[in-house]
Amino acid sequence: MNGAFCGGRLVPSRARRLAAELVSLCEQDRQLGLHPDALALLYENTDRSSIPRRTSLVAGVMIDAIRSGGDEPDVEAAILAVLQEGHWIIHRAFVQYGAVCYDRREPAVRVGELGQQLADVLTAAGWPPRAVRGVNVHELGAGAS
Numbered sequence: 001m002n003g004a005f006c007g008g009r010l011v012p013s014r015a016r017r018l019a020a021e022l023v024s025l026c027e028q029d030r031q032l033g034l035h036p037d038a039l040a041l042l043y044e045n046t047d048r049s050s051i052p053r054r055t056s057l058v059a060g061v062m063i064d065a066i067r068s069g070g071d072e073p074d075v076e077a078a079i080l081a082v083l084q085e086g087h088w089i090i091h092r093a094f095v096q097y098g099a100v101c102y103d104r105r106e107p108a109v110r111v112g113e114l115g116q117q118l119a120d121v122l123t124a125a126g127w128p129p130r131a132v133r134g135v136n137v138h139e140l141g142a143g144a145s
Contacts (some may be wrong), residue, residue: 006140012125018118020141025107025114032100058082 004011061082065075118140122132 006135007131009127009131010125011140012121015118015121015125016141018114018121018141019135019137022111022114022118022137023141025111026137029104029107032103 004013004016058079061078062075065078070078118135118137119132122135123129127135
């Protein structure tokens, strides 16, 4: 098939293939990213009201160390261990975020190139600029071979 119609306008088969590739790249991009729970532990029980309820991790470590008969260096060591663990959780999340950003760079360039090619093909097929800007690539790419 050389083309089909979308919104009453002829859509060249090349435009359908480009739109389908754009949809595929967008779906791949959605698969990248941090797990939604990646940083959740950092934000739980960190409000001031959690400390009196003994739900603050640091306060809990302090209380446990004091109750077990620990002296000041023991309490400090316990707190520093918890803080160090928090530091490395944040560090790993930052590294993961950086890797995801890097992984998104190449597809982002490809999306820009495909978008320009699609706009050129539709314009050459007689589509007005406003229709080209408002095109739905999901509809356009449906049924592409």
